[in-house]
Amino acid sequence: MAGVAKRTFKLRLGLSMPASTLRCLAFQHKSMADPKRKDEHPLANILINVLVPVMILSFFSKDPQLQEKLGKAVRFWHLGPVNAIIIALALPIGYGVWYFVKTRKPNFFSGLGLLSVVLTGGLTLYLWNKDGSVKPDAGLLFGIKEALIPLVLGVAIIFSQRSATPLIRVFLYNDTIFDIPRIEERVAELAVQSGYTKLLTAATRLFAASFFVSAGMNVALARWFFRGFDSRAVDALEVYNSIIAKITGWGFAVIGVPILVFLFFTLMRLLAGLRRLTGLSDQELLHPR
DSSP states (O other): OHHHHHHHHHHHTTTTSHHHHHHHHHHHHHHHHOTTOOOOOHHHHHIIIIIHHHHHHHHSOOOHHHHHHTTOOOOTTOOOHHHHHHHHHHHHHHHHHHHHHHHOOOOHHHHHHHHHHHHHHHHHHHHBOTTSOBOTTHHHHHHHHHHHHHHHHHHHHHHHTTSSSOHHHHHTSSTTTBOHHHHHHHHHHHTOHHHHHHHHHHHHHHHHHHHHHHHHHHHHHHHHHTTTOOTTSTTHHHHHHHHHHHHHHHHIIIIIHHHHHHHHHHHHHHHHHHHHHHOOOHHHHBOOO
């Protein structure tokens, strides 16, 4: 069970934040497709896609000219909000391009992660006004942007259950975690296919629900951090960048932990249902780790 916990933690580590999490999701997908394949450490994904951009947005965004006007010290790392967000977004984009060139294998979820980064940049360009102010609906629009990809994934998981490759079999109920041949052989012996199908359908809906919860919490998190934001302030662009950094950083704790618990609940329900249906023990249902 410890091995399952480790794998599922990797899967959900960043689903609350599409730009970073989908890189982790892509890593998990490739690892399950080929468990012997050596990939970059998942911490490298977190460092490049989350931690370093958060630091850049937090510390590099101060405008040197504004700092001088306010009589505050200007540091060499004060690059201004525009340069800071360009650098922060360039890191995950550059990393994604580099990894594609290195592996020569496109990945759907890596593509979604890069799309999320591009959407962040495009939305920022829309929200920033030429006079240095920010459009007043920035919090709502950014929240919707953050919620978009988890929402799409949740819908895709539900609709994929009738396809040849249901997404739940890719990420949760797959033959690197479960001994599916043994399970399905027992299902056939006991003639409980109907119950087996219903069990997987219920697990699919629970799994998809975690993405819907993630989408809603993304909107709530963005609205929370944008509360009281003065879009007309002289330092509005700097504050905007700092808020984006907070949303990115706090998303792991505020969203990631509850969603991780939700995923474990889905896994436990699936295991309990399989035990009841097949009479197999956890040791027989799961591959040894």
